[in-house]
Amino acid sequence: MDTDSAITALAALAQGTRLDAFRLLVRHEPEGLPAGEIAKALDVPQNTMSAHLAALTRAGLLKSERQSRSIIYCADLDALRALTLFLVKDCCAGKPELCAPLVAELVPCC
Template identity: 75%
Template sequence: MENESAIATLGALAQGTRLDVFRTLVRHEPEGLPAGDVARALGVPQNTMSAHLGILARAGLVRAERQGRTIRYRADLDALRALMLFLVTDCCAGNAALCAPLVAALSPCCGKDPA
């Protein structure tokens, strides 16, 4: 990931509703949610939600999949992974002991034991 991509991605998340939308979609992976469900869950008008989803999509953070008349949105976890790796590349000047707490906090994912 280049600086410009990281800035665009972080910029898309630097607004409260969009951050809430992205976190909601992450919680609903891998099935995603229709835009209307996201809007209702967050108490946001549907036209406003469409604008927020458009910004997140242009930043590469969400993907839209048409299912009949419904558009289902999913968080792009590969984009999230790329952003996180960009942020921690060369973490702590290569001192693994300093990075260990960060790695431990992220593993296993979501606080769930790997099965």
């Protein structure tokens, strides 16, 4: 991931509804959720949610697939991984013990 892509992804997540939607979709991996269910779960009007989902998709954080009349959104876990690695790439400055707590926190979930 390059700096511009990281900035775009972080900017997309720097809004409460979009962050909530992304976290909701991460919890519903790998099946994802239809846009209407995301809007309902977050108590956001569907047209507003559509704009938020479009912003997350443009930032490369979501994937979508049309199934009949619904669009199913999924978190792009590869993009999340790339963003996380970009953020922590140089975190230990050659001292792995500094990053050990962070790595320990990330590893158990996966």
